[in-house]
Amino acid sequence: MVVMIKVIVAGFKGRMGKTTVQMVNENQDFELAAVYDPRATESNLNEINEYQALDVPVYSELQQIKSAGLDVWVDFTSPASVFANVKFALEQRISPVIGTTGLTDEQVGELQRLAKEKKVGGLIAPNFGISAVLLMQFAQQAAKYLPDVEIIEMHHNNKLDAPSGTALNTAKMIAKVRKEKVQGNPDEKETLPGARGADYQGMKIHSVRLPGYVAHEQVLFGGLGEALTIRQDSFDRISFMSGVAVAISKIKNYDELFVGLEHIL
Ligand SMILES: NC(=O)C1=CN([C@@H]2O[C@H](COP(=O)(O)OP(=O)(O)OC[C@H]3O[C@@H](n4cnc5c(N)ncnc54)[C@H](OP(=O)(O)O)[C@@H]3O)[C@@H](O)[C@H]2O)C=CC1
Numbered sequence: 269m270v271v272m273i274k275v276i277v278a279g280f281k282g283r284m285g286k287t288t289v290q291m292v293n294e295n296q297d298f299e300l301a302a303v304y305d306p307r308a309t310e311s312n313l314n315e316i317n318e319y320q321a322l323d324v325p326v327y328s329e330l331q332q333i334k335s336a337g338l339d340v341w342v343d344f345t346s347p348a349s350v351f352a353n354v355k356f357a358l359e360q361r362i363s364p365v366i367g368t369t370g371l372t373d374e375q376v377g378e379l380q381r382l383a384k385e386k387k388v389g390g391l392i393a394p395n396f397g398i399s400a401v402l403l404m405q406f407a408q409q410a411a412k413y414l415p416d417v418e419i420i421e422m423h424h425n426n427k428l429d430a431p432s433g434t435a436l437n438t439a440k441m442i443a444k445v446r447k448e449k450v451q452g453n454p455d456e457k458e459t460l461p462g463a464r465g466a467d468y469q470g471m472k473i474h475s476v477r478l479p480g481y482v483a484h485e486q487v488l489f490g491g492l493g494e495a496l497t498i499r500q501d502s503f504d505r506i507s508f509m510s511g512v513a514v515a516i517s518k519i520k521n522y523d524e525l526f527v528g529l530e531h532i533l
């Protein structure tokens with residue numbers, strides 16, 4: 269008998285949540301066992317027009333989830349809610365697969381300690397798209413030779429957090445291989461505040477928000493008489509789904525919480 273992985277999708281009404289519900293439902297190895305949103309008024313997905321054929325419980329309170337026998341908690345919610353959701357999942361020994369951005373370093377540390385204590389596998393992926401995972405790795409490699417770098421991330425205009433989780437993670441990965449340095453003219457002055465962007469250990473990060481965009485990033489390196497630009501584009505949220513599927517399939521095999529899809533590929 270094939271045992272399917274029982275998945276709950278938190279944030280199921282959102283842009284990523286909807287795409288994930290469809291992917292999980294269509295994957296023969298996964299069972300869409302529940303969905304969660306504290307503001308949901310439905311008790312079953314079949315009450316929603318587009319999901320009439322699906323008999324899946326909708327939970328709006330964490331207490332309802334305790335006895336649901338779930339394997340994996342996929343979280344695409346909001347920076348304000350992800351920590352409490354993931355803490356709950358780990359306490360219930362449900363493996364979290366987290367796409368939501370905005371967790372602080374302290375929160376990540378606390379969740380990693382809890383995962384170890386509970387011996388539960390989990391993943392925080394700043395980006396589930398393979399093009400973004402590769403961009404971050406290539407950028408880290410390039411920064412060893414070209415340490416002057418600026419990051420431009422471009423997203424749809426409904427995004428809540430800035431900079432994007434991917435841009436911040438790119439900067440953190442680069443910071444591991446280069447010394448902190450001041451870039452640009454040490455005497456430069458912003459005549460319009462914010463003109464030089466945000467600063468992460470001397471790296472400038474610029475956030476663009478425009479309708480029509482989905483998720484895009486450029487990492488620009490400058491050297492003596494030369495430059496390198498690395499760019500990735502997610503034109504559609506489907507680009508994140510193969511990464512989410514891999515994470516759901518594998519995450520139960522681990523007993524710690526990783527940051528970065530590359531750790532389980
Ligand atoms: N790692 C990756 O590859 C990717 C990550 N993301 C990240 O995923 C997150 C979600 O993005 P997106 O789908 O565009 O955002 P949306 O705003 O479209 O969706 C978020 C959903 O979560 C719901 N929600 C809010 N609070 C809770 C809660 N406590 N529990 C469950 N659900 C809740 C919201 O409901 P309501 O509107 O009622 O508040 C909303 O339906 C963001 O942090 C984004 O950066 C996005 C794309 C890819």
Ligand SMILES: O=C(O)C1=N[C@H](C(=O)O)C[C@H](O)C1
Nearest residue numbers: 369394395427432433434483
């Ligand atoms: O909000 C989004 O859309 C995205 N969020 C993630 C991020 O902040 O990096 C991943 C991707 O860029 C899409």
